[in-house]
Amino acid sequence: MKVTVERASLLKALSHAQRVVERRSTIPILSNVLLRATGEGLGLKATDLDMEVTETIRAEVAMPGAVTVPAQTIYEIVRKLPEGAQVSLEATGETGQMVLRSGRSRFTLQTLPEDDFPDLAAGEMTVDFVIAPGDLRKLIEKTQFAISTEETRYYLNGIYFHTIESDGETVLRAVATDGHRLARAQLPAPAGAAGMPGVIVPRKAVAEILKLVEDAGDVVRIELSSAKIRATFASVVLTSKLIDGTFPDYQRVIPAGNDKRLVVDRDLFAKAVDRVSTISSERGRAVKLAIGDGRVTLSVNNPDSGSATEEVEVDYDASPLDIGFNARYLLDITAQLDGDTALLKLADPGSPTLIQDREGAPALYVLMPMRV
Structure with a gap:
């Protein structure tokens, strides 16, 4: 040579x-x-x-x-x-x-x-479609942070991609969860994607796709079989095994009856959570939200280092509610919201909370509460 x-x-x-x-x-x-x-x-x-x-x-x-x-x-x-x-x-x-x-x-x-040198034979690819690089990046960025790192629950160690009927149209949906929080993003399904099998793309492949998408050109070609995914970005072709497992029925986790609506300035809220969580312990990371009378009082009590409180004005007219969350999880979710506001739909201190940037947004997040 x-x-x-x-x-x-x-x-x-x-x-x-x-x-x-x-x-x-x-x-x-x-x-x-x-x-x-x-x-x-x-x-x-x-x-x-x-x-x-x-x-x-x-x-x-x-x-x-x-x-x-x-x-x-x-x-x-x-x-x-x-x-x-x-x-x-x-x-x-x-x-x-x-x-x-x-x-x-x-x-x-x-x-x-x-x-x-080994060859990762892809076999026959039964699904073949193209997607805009920006759309693929958005699906991954909105959900990647919620991928589980717990190896025993290997079926959660990736993003679950599938097509589904939603409000009368077929959408391509990406879902990730680690059992504490869930992220779901979707967009209209590209031509050729309808009827694709639900696949779990592993964490390492997801991270690599996100890097390669920067130089993808006009479109990314996605091919799928029951065991492999192949993504073509201009001159680069990435082939990966899929996770051989069953993704849980995430629809059951998304609350439908949360009737307490809280709307808050996303940036103000995130910065306040970040400030008070400085006091929280590394292990617990719990921040308490006392909601009522048009404001939320964020508080952290740590026997080892002290306490912190901060008030933020909110749009909320339901009955008062005290609820606790992991501060880091809350910050991860607010960082993914596109709009200026965050919409939290709450039920009670022990039930999961639904978070979006607005009603009907293409991305939604579910966060489990903590005892505080």
């Missing part, structure tokens, strides 16, 4: 590849990136056996061929080369090494044979 490529495009492709590679893999080949020079350019592939990313970049190919080299090492080398540099990569099968040259720099890297 002998190929010459611009540093900038090689660095960008290697940055995508090395994010997928497991740093401390016990299987040496999984720490490597596969480089394949063909008539189409230089192809790169990296995998951790659950997720795979492939990309082809423009290159001058003097001799086709393929080789695998340590992903982190070659990424660091190329990152430290001067801007605008040309990078030459040359490997011969006999030496088991690849030589990287750029200007007066010369690096020799150990290689492993390409035949050992």
Whole structure:
């Protein structure tokens, strides 16, 4: 293999590849990136056996061929080369090494044979649709924070994507929950998405999709089978296994009868919660809301460090209510609201609260209360 490529495009492709590679893999080949020079350019592939990313970049190919080299090492080398540099990569099968040259720099890297590199065969994709990058980013950003990190409940370790009928139209819906809070976002289903199976996209793939969507071009192509998802962003293709599990019936968690409506300035409320929670203990993080008479009094009592209170004016005309929430969860949700106001629909101190930026908003959040 002998190929010459611009540093900038090689660095960008290697940055995508090395994010997928497991740093401390016990299987040496999984720490490597596969480089394949063909008539189409230089192809790169990296995998951790659950997720795979492939990309082809423009290159001058003097001799086709393929080789695998340590992903982190070659990424660091190329990152430290001067801007605008040309990078030459040359490997011969006999030496088991690849030589990287750029200007007066010369690096020799150990290689492993390409035949050992695993392939994440996607199988037949039964669903195929395109979605605007901004729409996909919105679905993920509105729900990603609520993904569970509890490994025993593995079926909650991702975002549940599915289509469903809502108010007479088919919508593509994203849902995530960790048992303490639930996030749900939706948008009109793209053509071809209707009838797709409900799929749970794992946390790592979700984070990678969110990064790749920045350079996606006009559309992102999504393909699904019962076990895999493949997302194509311009020249980058990400394939990931789906979580093999059943997502719980989240509809039952969303309260329908919460009749106490509280409307508050989102920014003022979030800053007040943030200030009083400074006193709260790391373990508890509880903030109490005493609601009534057109205002909410936020208070925190921590035997170890003291207490804090702050009042915020609200639009609320139901009976007085005292309720407690985890301050960090409350702040996570208010950070996702788009409007200037936050609408909280409450029932009683022991029941979940519904939070939106307005009535009928495409995103809604459910937060479980805490004892205070």
